Amino acid sequence: xxxxxxxxxxxxxxxxxxxxxxxxxxxxxxKTLMSFQVVVFGVNLTLFASGLGGADRALSDAFVLLSILVxxxxxxxxxxxxxxxxxxYGTLNPDEIRRLRG
Amino acid sequence: xxxxxxAAGLAAALVLTAVAALGAxxxxxxxxxxxxxxxxxxxxxxxxxDALIGLVHMATFAGAVSVLLLTVILMTGESNLAIGGRRxxxxxxxxxVLVVLASISTITSGGPALAPSQSQDISLQVLGFVWNYRxxxxxxxxxxxxxxxxxxxxxxxxxxx
Numbered sequence: 001x002x003x004x005x006x007x008x009x010x011x012x013x014x015x016x017x018x019x020x021x022x023x024x025x026x027x028x029x030x031k032t033l034m035s036f037q038v039v040v041f042g043v044n045l046t047l048f049a050s051g052l053g054g055a056d057r058a059l060s061d062a063f064v065l066l067s068i069l070v071x072x073x074x075x076x077x078x079x080x081x082x083x084x085x086x087x088x089y090g091t092l093n094p095d096e097i098r099r100l101r102g
Numbered sequence: 103x104x105x106x107x108x109a110a111g112l113a114a115a116l117v118l119t120a121v122a123a124l125g126a127x128x129x130x131x132x133x134x135x136x137x138x139x140x141x142x143x144x145x146x147x148x149x150x151x152d153a154l155i156g157l158v159h160m161a162t163f164a165g166a167v168s169v170l171l172l173t174v175i176l177m178t179g180e181s182n183l184a185i186g187g188r189r190x191x192x193x194x195x196x197x198x199v200l201v202v203l204a205s206i207s208t209i210t211s212g213g214p215a216l217a218p219s220q221s222q223d224i225s226l227q228v229l230g231f232v233w234n235y236r237x238x239x240x241x242x243x244x245x246x247x248x249x250x251x252x253x254x255x256x257x258x259x260x261x262x263x
Binding site for chain 1: 105106108109110113116117120121123124129132133136139140143146147150152154155158159162163166167170171173174175177178
């Protein structure tokens with residue numbers, strides 16, 4: 001029997017894998033950060049689904065809140081790094097940056 | 103059975119918007135799709151009786167992080183600013199879908215309770231009012247977010263001199 005909890009667990013895992021795959025093939029640092037955001041969405045959904053239908057709903061809610069705040073903080077720092085990299089190298093392509101570094 | 107169909111629909115919307123965001127060629131299109139993805143996830147949390155997590159999620163990712171991403175995209179000049187009528191139609195279609203989702207949330211939550219608060223404390227009355235009307239609050243929030251995204255698209259569609 002497929003329940004909504006199963007559907008969300010599978011979707012969350014799928015989002016994590018899609019995000020990781022996109023991080024590895026991305027040619028733009030902004031897209032890489034967006035892929036990281038999709039990974040965070042997947043983690044949040046999985047944590048949320050793990051608390052569905054059980055007695056530990058408050059615990060999963062606490063973990064989701066923590067994950068949201070950590071994810072947003074990491075994104076903010078990542079965006080600051082992107083701006084710094086763009087100022088120094090003038091491009092956001094990781095291959096180009098590697099070539100310019102020599 | 104209805105719960106499973108709703109969950110499957112939300113999951114499909116989530117995966118489709120995420121794949122569209124990561125697969126789009128233009129960064130501005132990715133940003134719009136990512137915005138919708140975060141709103142769909144917020145609506146999912148809210149529909150499953152977790153309004154607080156849903157609102158925090160939407161305020162953080164659809165609000166703050168989207169604006170940060172937009173700022174960086176504009177600062178680095180990575181966006182291809184030509185956005186045609188087809189994309190604006192896509193955004194409007196997304197807004198319609200979100201409003202329908204929020205309406206479903208309103209219906210499943212049973213609508214607002216109209217009983218007045220018995221407390222004399224004004225802060226408790228205000229809190230009770232907000233809590234009773236939270237489905238409508240969500241609807242208003244989604245409309246505000248969606249209209250801000252339409253405004254962003256409109257700003258991006260202006261060509262640079």
